[in-house]
Amino acid sequence: xxxxxxxxxxxxxxxxxKWKPVILSHLKEGVHRYGELRRRxxxxxxxxxxxxxxxxxxxxxxxxxxxxxxxxxxxxxxxxDGERLRPxxxxxxxWGVQRAAGTGITFEPSPIH
Amino acid sequence: xxxxxxxxxxxxxxxxxKWKPVILSHLKEGVHRYGELRRRxxxxxxxxxxxxxxxxxxxxxxxxxxxxxxxxxxxxxxxxDGERLRPxxxxxxxWGVQRAAGTGITFEPSPIH
DNA sequence: CTGTATCCCCGAGGATACTG
DNA sequence: CAGTATCCTCGGGGATACAG
Numbered sequence: 001x002x003x004x005x006x007x008x009x010x011x012x013x014x015x016x017x018k019w020k021p022v023i024l025s026h027l028k029e030g031v032h033r034y035g036e037l038r039r040r041x042x043x044x045x046x047x048x049x050x051x052x053x054x055x056x057x058x059x060x061x062x063x064x065x066x067x068x069x070x071x072x073x074x075x076x077x078x079x080x081d082g083e084r085l086r087p088x089x090x091x092x093x094x095w096g097v098q099r100a101a102g103t104g105i106t107f108e109p110s111p112i113h
Numbered sequence: 114x115x116x117x118x119x120x121x122x123x124x125x126x127x128x129x130x131k132w133k134p135v136i137l138s139h140l141k142e143g144v145h146r147y148g149e150l151r152r153r154x155x156x157x158x159x160x161x162x163x164x165x166x167x168x169x170x171x172x173x174x175x176x177x178x179x180x181x182x183x184x185x186x187x188x189x190x191x192x193x194d195g196e197r198l199r200p201x202x203x204x205x206x207x208w209g210v211q212r213a214a215g216t217g218i219t220f221e222p223s224p225i226h
Numbered sequence: 227c228t229g230t231a232t233c234c235c236c237g238a239g240g241a242t243a244c245t246g
Numbered sequence: 247c248a249g250t251a252t253c254c255t256c257g258g259g260g261a262t263a264c265a266g
Contacts, residue, residue, distance in 0.1 A: 004218070005155060006206075006220065007209030010212060011206070017258080035228075045259075051258095066228090074227085087204040091198075092121055094201075095198055096120030107117055187248060
């Protein structure tokens with residue numbers, strides 16, 4: 001089993017990666033379908049989005065529900081363990097907003113939440 | 114200027130990287146010298162530690178103070194903007210602790226804070 | 227709509243040795 | 247003590263095409 005020297009090290013190992021925190025922070029706003037996530041994250045390739053979702057699922061942070069129907073319909077949501085990340089995600093988000101304000105950075109549409 | 118679609122994206126761009134959150138979370142516990150950081154993070158190479166410290170400094174999250182004396186003495190501490198990350202770092206740390214407990218992961222000495 | 231399957235590149239990160 | 251300097255590997259991540 002992998003061992004760490006610090007809890008933050010462990011956290012980074014699980015939610016590190018360019019897009020994982022972004023995915024999680026979207027999911028913390030509610031259930032999302034695959035296509036919704038794609039639209040909210042124009043910068044990520046399909047490959048990476050899928051791959052990160054799979055890893056988050058494997059790590060128990062995200063649940064994937066495939067609903068039966070005429071047309072493919074998949075929903076992603078946070079698991080309980082994922083929900084526990086909410087404070088961290090929110091804090092990260094808040095810091096990003098402050099930082100953006102302080103440096104004159106603006107966000108492109110689509111406005112997020 | 115670089116543009117983002119989400120504040121979390123911005124945050125990750127600044128504090129992303131395998132060791133940056135770990136460095137910051139150590140510094141949030143107080144001023145550290147270079148060697149102290151190294152000892153607290155046995156997993157990181159000197160190159161990466163220095164490089165990440167330089168980037169954090171350039172991004173205004175960390176201040177570096179080189180004290181004059183018989184022997185080299187350098188101190189690192191959080192800037193005001195770095196301090197604002199405290200809630201995020203703490204939340205990340207707390208989550209890591211919970212996660213470790215839930216999965217039976219333990220941390221190697223040196224015990225961290 | 228929700229993904230796979232490939233191919234490929236670049237740079238983050240590591241190992242090691244050396245220095246003022 | 248507090249770093250540089252080099253060299254090198256590896257896989258994260260991107261682009262594109264295709265599929266059920």
